[in-house]
Amino acid sequence: MILDRIVEHKRQEVSELLSKIKIDDMVNKIGKLPPGRDFRGAISRPGQVGLIAEIKKSSPSKGLLCKDFDHRYLAKIYQNNGASAVSVLTDERFFEGRLEYLSEVHEEIGLPLLRKDFIIDPIQLYQSRIIGADAVLLIVAILSDDELADMLQIAGEIGLQALVEVHTAKELERALAAGANIIGINNRNLHTFDTDLAITSYLMGRYDLSGITVVSESGISNKRHMEFLKNIGVNAALVGEALVRAEDTGERVKELVQGGGSCG
Ligand SMILES: O=P(O)(O)OC[C@@H](O)[C@@H](O)c1c[nH]c2ccccc12
Secondary structure, three states, X not given: OHHHHHHHHHHHHHHHHHHHOOHHHHHHHHHOOOOOOOHHHHXXXXXXXXXXXXXXXXXXOOXXXXXXXXXXXXXXXXXXXXXXXXXXXXXXXXXXXXXXXXXXXXXXXXXXXXXEOOXXXXXXXXXXXXXXXXXXXXXXXXXXXXXXXXXHHHHHHOOOEEEEEEOOHHHHHHHHHOOXXXXXXXXXXXXXOOEOOHHHHHHHHHOOOOOOEEEEEOOOXXXXXXXXXXXXXXXXXXXXXXXXXXXXXXXXXXXXXXXXXXXX
16 A cells, blocks of 8 residues: 555655754754644634645645645645644655655744654654644554554653544544544545545444534545535545646635635
8 A cells, every 4th residue: 555655665765864963952943942833723713614725736645736836835825714723744755755855844834744754753742843733643543552652652752743644443543542633534445546425424423522622634625625624523624736837826725614604
């Protein structure tokens, strides 16, 4: 499966990073940083489905999504049209992302930023905080229970919030047991790449998620989808492809934000 290939490659990246950088130096640097922006607060406004707009150039299933990709321009359009937060893909090998995209977007806009990558080692958490991330994605499917608990603890200690991604009931149970307070339900099946918003409604109906901020991820592209998510009580939607591929990205952001209920 694609996730196995990605993780295998990520292990090499992490070992290079570990050989180049000392954790102590990173911790020192982090000690001097101002506090992060409040990602969770920004995406859990009552009565509204917040929009987490993603900066995504390419994906393993679809290839290049956007010919004239410009991360700074997208970030500004997202912010100016009402997104609540921005997600930046930083994986280079499979998504054509870059760490610099995140730091540059951090300078460009004031919204909280999520680093979207495949986090398998604590060193990536320190690195995320240093490059300007306010939150990181933790994918339950690629972490053991102990690893997930460790990552959540370290993230908390260095002022990083964590969006914990699940796709199945079992993964959701593991995320809850580890103490996650922001849970992302990925509608995309990573074996077939199909997306189905019913995954979000099924898992939300099956578990008591009061007190948890719930994000629905992938395959969300129009106002109807946002209204559906609002009706089932989701806090935020994570949207990439529909925005970067839109003819008029600003209009598409507005449409989704309106569908999420912020103007009604
Ligand atoms: O482009 P979409 O279908 O709107 O999906 C966005 C986001 O959910 C997707 O990019 C994503 C969800 N989980 C991930 C984990 C890694 C990389 C990417 C992802």
